[in-house]
Amino acid sequence: MLIRKMFYKNIDRDIKGVIKIGQDDDANVFQELDEYVVTRELLKHFTTFFESYKKSINSRTDKMGVWISGFFGSGKSHFLKILSYLLENKEVKGKKAVSYFDDKIEDPMVLADMKAAGDISTDVILFNIDSKSDSDSKVNKDAIVKVFMKVFNEMQGFCGSLPWVADLERQLVKDGVYEAFKAKFLEFSNSSWEDTREDFYFEGDNIVRALAETAKMTENGARNWYNKAEENYTLSIEKFANRVREYVESKGKNHHVIFLVDEIGQYIGDDTKLMLNLQTVVEDLGTHCGGRVWVLVTSQQDIDSITKVRGNDFSKIQGRFNTRISLSSANVDEVIKKRILLKNDVAKDTLKLLYQDKNAILKNLITFSSDAAEMKTYKDVQDFIDVYPFIPYQFNLLQSVFTGIRLHGSSGKHLSEGERSLLSAFQESAMQFADKEVGTIVPFYAFYKTIEAFLDHNIRTVIMHAQDNERLADEDVEVLKVLFMIKYVKELPANIENLATLMVSHIEDDKIDLKKRIETSLKRLIKETLIQKNGDEYIFLTHEEQDVNKEIQHIQIDMSEIIQKIGEVIFEDIYTDKKYRYTSRYNFSFNQVIDDRVRGSQNNEIGIKVITPYYSTGIEMTDQELKMMSTRENNLIVRLPSDITFLEEMEEVLKIQTYLLRKGGTSATQEIEDIKVRKSREVTERKERVKTLLIEALKEADLFVNSQKLDIKDKSPVDRINDGFKVLIESIYTKLNYVTDFIDTAKELYDILTNDTIQVSLIEEEKANKLAIDEVDSYISRNTERNIPMTMKSILDLYSKAPYGWKELDITGVVAMLFKVQEIKLELGSEYLDIGDKNILNYMTKREYLDRLLIKKRTKTSPALINNARNLAKEVFNYTAMPSDEDGLMSRFKDLCEQELYKSETNINKLLAEYAHGRYPGKDVLERGKKILEDILKIKDSKDFYETLYEIKEELLDYEEDSADVKKFFKNQKEHFDKAVHQLNIYDKNRSYVLDKDTIKIVEAMEAIVKSKEPYSQIQKLPNLISEFREKFVQLLEVECKPVRIVIESDYNKVKTDLELYEFESELGPRFKEKFDDLLMRLDSANNFYEAIAMKEESDRLKMRCFEEIEKKKQELKKKEPAGRDEITLESGGEQSDYKTRKTVTVSMANILHGAKTIESKQDIDKLLEDIRTKLEKELKEDTIIKLV
Secondary structure, eight states, X not given: OBGGGGBSSOTTSOOOSSOOTTOOOHHHHHHHHHHOOOOHHXXXXXXXXXXHHTHHHHSOOSOOEEEEEEOTTSSHHHHHHHXXXXXXXXXETTEEGGGGGTTTOOOHHHHHHHHHHHHSOEEEEEEEXXXXXXXXXXXXXXXXXXXXXXXXXXXXXXXXXXXHHHHHHHHHHHTTOHHHHHHHHHHHHSSOHHXXXXXXXXXXXXXXXXXXXXXXOOHHHHHHHHHHHHHHOOOOHHHHHHHXXXXXXXXXXXXXXXXXXXXXXXXXXXXXXXXXXXXXXXXXXXXXXXXXXXXXXXXXXXXXXXHHHHOSOOHHHHHHOOEXXXXXXXXXXHHHHXXXXXXXXXXXXXXXHHHXXXXXXXXXXXXXXXXXXXXXXXXXXXXXXXXXXXXXXXXXXXXXXXXXXXXXXXXXXXXXXXXXXXXXXXXXXXXXXXXXXBTXXXXXXXXXXXXXXXXXXXXXXXXXXXXXXXXXXXXXXXXXXXXXXXXXXXXXXXXXXXXXXXXXXXXXXXXXXXXXXXXXXXHHHHHTXXXXXXXXXXXXXXXXXXXXXXXXXXXXXXXXXXXXXXXXXXXXXXXXXXXXXSSSSXXXXXXXXXXXXXXXXXXXXXXXXXXXXXXXSXXXXXXXXXXHHHHHSSEEEEEOOSOOHHHHHHHHHHHHHHHHHHHXXXXXXXXXXXXXXXXXXXXXXXXXXXXXXXXXXXXXXXXXXXXXXXXXXXXXXXXXXXXXXXXXXXXXXXXXXXXOSOOXXXXXXXXXXXXXXXXXXXXXXXXXXXXXXXXXXXXXXXXXXXTOOOBHHHHHHHHHSTTTOOOHHHHHHHHHHHHHTXXXXXXXXXXXXXXXXXXXXXXXXXXXXXXXXXXXXXXXXXXXXXXXXXXXXXXXXXXXXXXXXXXXHHHHHHHHHHIIIIISTTOHHHHXXXXXXXXXXXXXXXXXXXXXXXXXXXXXXHHHHHHHHHHXXXXXXXXXXXXXXXXXXXXXXXXXXXXXXXXXXXXXXXXXXXXXXXXXXXXXXXXXHHTOSSOTTTGGGHHHHHXXXXXXXXXXXXXXXXXXXXXXXXXXXXXXXXXXXXXXXXXXXXXXXXXXXXXXXXXXXXXXXXXXXXXXXXXXXXXXXXXXXXXXXXXXXXXTSOGGGSOOOOOBTTBOOXXXXXXXXXXXXXXXXXXXXXXXXXXHHHHHHHXXXXXXXXXXXXXXXXXXX
């Protein structure tokens, strides 16, 4: 049975594969309405639309937008056109458009809604916005409203291209003179207005004359309008909406206008201005017209994805386009099956039997690689009947091909405008195989013929040249066609498995044989540079791509660069660890070498060396040779298998990268730029493939360590390399396991140094890290015996390398343990460190000290010296609880020395400070003791310490004995000593006045005790001597004070007697008495002779000040007397005495007779009297009265 005889309708009939907006002659409209297939999905969409639309028939609504979305070729333009027929509901071949759907739609509610919509008067404006817009209109933000205005004007019969002319026509219609104007214009220009109006600027005179004769204009007015019509024309969205509203209202109560706009999404693209313009147009039409004007649009994207990408607030447009219809691929499949592939009954029976017989073969024949997206095959016998001679996957795949070709610019203008559809593609492909017998399957290359005429010239010429190439067979060209079609389909990798399935042309095809033939074809196509291989995939090359590939293949890449890049992939993408983690404790850095090329620094003790198939040293890399190499080097040797595919892939990567680098700064055609972008992606793919190939190579690689070939099972590369490293570590670091207890923090080191429970012995077998401690102790002992200096740094360096490999903290811990148990000594700056040194941890761990911290084996101190130190502690400090270890004993002894010097209640420094306050006995004892103890504290080395203690044993014991009296003195005797010194000081000050022999004898006894070097036993006599001295001294002082008291009392009486003569006695008297009483009181408490004697002079001066104050008071009172009493005149012999001007001067007799006078003769009396005269005359002046007191 021939395939063409299987179809229900003639496969060769003209079915208008693509519905073009604008094709509306009756024959086309009839076929479209008659053959339109209403699928289940379309029925749902019709229901959705007419439910929304009927709201505008009976009531007002502003939700008057319909957004129809669907992929390229999904039938959305056809659906839009059918809606236009139904809404206009014109009569076609004697039937209303809605009536054609009576037998297509079974739901009576939907049919009723359709008929209700068709029954109201409606103007339908169906247009493709891209074809209706001006070529430069997209740059204008009002582009969409202009197109809407244009088609609205055209619908009314007005001029579409010149909107200001349409405005004139509209006004002429309103004025009822439009027909008259057209008749006049025809009369003047001999051509109709409709044919000539677009030649507006060439018909000026005729237009002006016609207007002047028919419209309400003068000729000047018409001329003026003509000249400024375009300039004065403005269009706003609101103005447009009002025009439409006026038109709708003028046509009757429920008249509707429908704008049906095809491909609005493609027109708007990424332009937010156009999107905003559409939003405002639809919003204003909704607001002004209340649902009597509708806007239906198609787009390949749904409205949500468009508005989301644009970023602006398009919530209003989403609200207006409340009705949203999305056409899926399933809809197209169903249309094709019903309209083209519908079978007659005989065919159905034939195909049913064929499927039942060949079902298993079909399943094995139609298979795809695992990395392909889901590709549908026959689900069941009914699916086979519906789709034959095609395969279900071809529906979606062809759609992807159409989209890919259009997006990547391989198509001409027609395809991008939707000239081709899936419908026509399947019809034409079926026609190619119509005369084949049943069992034939339409291979995918058959679809090439459908799109060939619409491809760009450079694509078609590649196929045409291949067809003319004598070195290529017909099947090679068919493979090339398939490779072109799936070039941009990412869901289907172009590998041999998938190509074989696409090339299947009969149910009986042998898939294995087909693959071999295809493989042969591919090799020939690669040789002709028509395609290239990228991994398992084959890629069709355009002319430009062929040129680029040839240029890339001529680039030379150095072998070392390839190897270096392979190293990068292995060590940066696959085995990314920079350290091998042997245990949770040990991580080993390693050197990296690939062939003979090193990567990074080579400072580590171990490494990994990868040998590639390109490695050449002139010696064959046999197992034996690699075993020897692994013996010479501390490396894990990894020999990769001999397959060089990964190296060839890397070479290709480097060639492409070099090409892209060279072309990076040069400008090229858009096509070359696109190829460069694709080549960049190819680099990424090839790199990923190199990584995959290397992973497989490393899984199979041979591993060699320490002269042996390792038997490591097939694991991941990382696990295999880690297993190899484990063997390498264990063969190099043979003493790594000596450390069993690890140290993680400096605090743990501190704990070792300060933990008093650590036994001072290394003998116990169970001791932590015993092997490590013994190893280090032994090394230090040997070097100390040979006088080889060791530092902390040299120890760390030695034990961090093979065969040890210990961690720094662990090594430091071992040294700290040896130091703690007094097996070694540490020296810094020529001084030995003490275990109690607070900076000891810093010295052992900080970088600045490591080179300077010397380590030596410690010499054991003899028991005699140890016992000497113990005995001295007991004898000197009365302390018996001393530690048993050398350092502990030394440290405790030094603590006792420090206490004696600085800390105890009777410490030396504290006692020495007392000597600043007096000349106490025993200072030399304390100073001698201080020097001895300070010298002891300065000793750092334990050996020197114990030897020194032995040498100064007697000095220490002498100090202890002598210092006991000194300490006792300061504790019990100092108070009495200080009192005796005080009494002796009093005596010294009064020595010239004290002439009593008994008193002097007491003083001499006290002085003898105080000035003694060791007065300790005599101090008990001091209290009695002090008491006797005080009694004698007081008696002598009282004798000396008696005459002084008499003088003070006499002076007071003189002042008192004089003061009693005046009325101000009560004012001055108490004050004078208080001052003299104070003087007497001080006399009573005086404990010095010179102090008591001096009070006679002080009494005289006080007496004089009192008289001066009395005189001063008298003068003040005189000044206050009335004027009549200012002068007292005594008449006696005619003389006047003036008392006002005379003043009294008080002169002390003690001052005149100053000091002691000795009179031995009459002349002495005369001389004394002369002195008195001279002094009194000096004081006596004309207005002065002298008062002697």
